Amino acid sequence: MSEPDQGPGQVPADADAEGGAGAPARRSWPAGLRRPAAVLAVAAVVGGGAWAAASFGQDxxxxxxxxxxxxxxxxxxxxxxxxxxxxxxxxxxxxxxxxxxxxxxxxxxxxxxxxxxxxxxxxxxxxxxxxxxxxxxxxxxxxxxxxxxxxxxxxxxxxxTGPRAGGPVAVPVTQHDLIPVALSYQRWITAKTLELTDRTDELKRAVDDGDLDAARAAWLPAHLVYERMGAAYDAFGEADAAINGSGPAPADAASATDFEGFHRVEYGLWHGESAASLRGPADRLSGAVRALRDSWPQERLDPAQLGLRAHEILEATAGSELTGRTDYGSGTNVATARANLDGTRELLTLLRPLLTSRYADLPRLDAWLDRTQHTLDGFHRDGTWTPLARLGHQDRQRINSDIGQAVELLAPVATICDARRTA
Incomplete structure (x- = not known):
């Protein structure tokens, strides 16, 4: 596939996230098309043409x-x-x-x-x-x-009477269309909760054994499993905060209370804490993961939120991972961004049958996701991910630009897959 044209969607390194894990549902729009909640845009072209929006005024x-x-x-x-x-x-x-x-x-x-x-x-x-x-x-x-x-x-x-060509149109996506997607994604998440449990158990055993080198080696594989599950975070409820809560600012982590989950263990592993002091956080993390695994079969994803989540995963990545605000010592933000990309692509795979005839820019989105993956993979050498802080200015700008353009092209997915009434 040829390299996509450079787009305008650059995200500054200090950009704030508009949401993230467990954030309230909201409609997301491309850059320059932010609208108040009372205004709706129809966003798709059937059969060809660029994505466009028809916006309407207030009451x-x-x-x-x-x-x-x-x-x-x-x-x-x-x-x-x-x-x-x-x-x-x-x-x-x-x-x-x-x-x-x-x-x-x-x-x-x-x-x-x-x-x-x-x-x-x-x-x-x-x-x-x-x-x-x-x-x-x-x-x-x-x-x-x-x-x-x-x-x-x-x-x-x-x-x-006249030529058929007109403005942008959208063939409605209904709740009924999205239910099979939600069921398939729910099954995929079920498998991920099992993998997450196994990986977290490895981390816990290493801490229990006092082998902190092994614990550091086990931490990232376990954490990345969870980071690939981003479209389901809202359905996890309190489990998300216990497993991967945003936590305090890294500079305040030493004195923080109620600091739990992967990031609490990360902070201890990379800031010289003893195995004894980490056994409690590791135990609680393992317990939260097992509770999620056991409760997940009774949970139900909201089908109407899937398109929105496909957009929000990388949108949150731009505002958290790419700013370094979720780095508690491991220096693995780039690896996390790569896992978030995997999560986005998994959901897009399931939504693709609905998008193929509705979103003319889908091939361009695919090209930008490929480009973003190639960029991120370039910072993984000899089994080690380059910390964000060690990247040069041009490398940071390239990552920000690639993910920013992907986020912009994902915004119509949220709009197209917003379930609409037809009767």
Whole structure:
């Protein structure tokens, strides 16, 4: 595969993370397209073209009359969904969607032949009006109104004559589409909890035996197993904090209380603590891992979060591993970033059947992930990972740039795989 073009997605070395392990779910957007929660972007192109976003304005009080010049006024209600639009020429369209009902609603402008969504607004409040801007080619279209706690209503079909080409569209991904992905990923995590238990037991035995050299050798393989499981952290609950919590700032670790998990053991192993002082932290780490292994079969992943997690894994990597704020002495941030990349790719493998026809930039994303992997692997020599602090400025910039561009290209995955109502 040829090397991808250099992209603009560089992440500065001191960039703050927007989330990470166990962070609350949120919609993520590419650089330059950050939007408030009330605004939704439709983000995909079917069959070709670059990723694009159609963004829509905030609710405002209804001050327009139907006869006013400007946007086409379209009603949103169960009894008159889509009324007010009777035809148009191909090209840019501006609709003023007015909710005349007594309940909030989502509104989609759909292709009646394929079901693809050309424009989408969430949470349109009763009495409010919001603009939708789209580019339409020749075809048949209809507004679909999805009131809260009520069935969808499809408005009249409007046919536009002209060339088929138009703006970006998204074939909706539903909860039903994502359930098989979630089940497959849950099984993969099950296998990882078993591997994690075995690796952590090796670490514990080395500490119990007083062999700190062996413990240091066993720490990284165990930790990297957990780092590959990033898309499931939110489902781990309190176990995540006990196993791999963010912990205090490295400079404050010596006096920190409630400092547990892999990073607590890491700090002791690389800061001269005795085996006796590390037996308690290692025991608690092993116990937390075993508790996760035993409880995981009863947990259920939220299918609607999988696309978001695919984006968040590397987004968190940029703000934590690449800044060195999670290095408690082992100097293995680059190795952790590589494990995070593995976790991202595993989830993308499962999501790929949904993305292939919806995300035209998927091959470009693959190319950037390959490039990022090649960059990171270049700092693994003779079984040793180069510490972040020993990398030169250009090497740091190259890692930041590669992961930053990958994060930008992963943002549409989160949007495309955001489960949407169709009925």
């Amino acid at each position: 405002r009080p209804d001050t327009r009359s139907q006869d006013a010049k400007g946007p086409t006024l379209v009603e949103v209600s169960p009894g008159s969904c889509g009324e007010g639009w009777s035809g148009a020429r191909p090209g840019p369209q501006v609709f003023a969607l007015r909710n005349t009902s007594t309940t909030a609603a989502e509104v989609d402008l759909t292709d009646t032949t394929t079901g693809a969504v050309h424009g989408e607004i969430e949470g349109l409040a009763p009495g409010a009006t919001r603009e939708m801007r789209v580019v339409l080619g020749g075809g048949s279209y209809a507004f679909k109104c999805l009131p809260d706690d009520a069935d969808a209503v499809t408005g009249p079909t409007v046919t536009i």
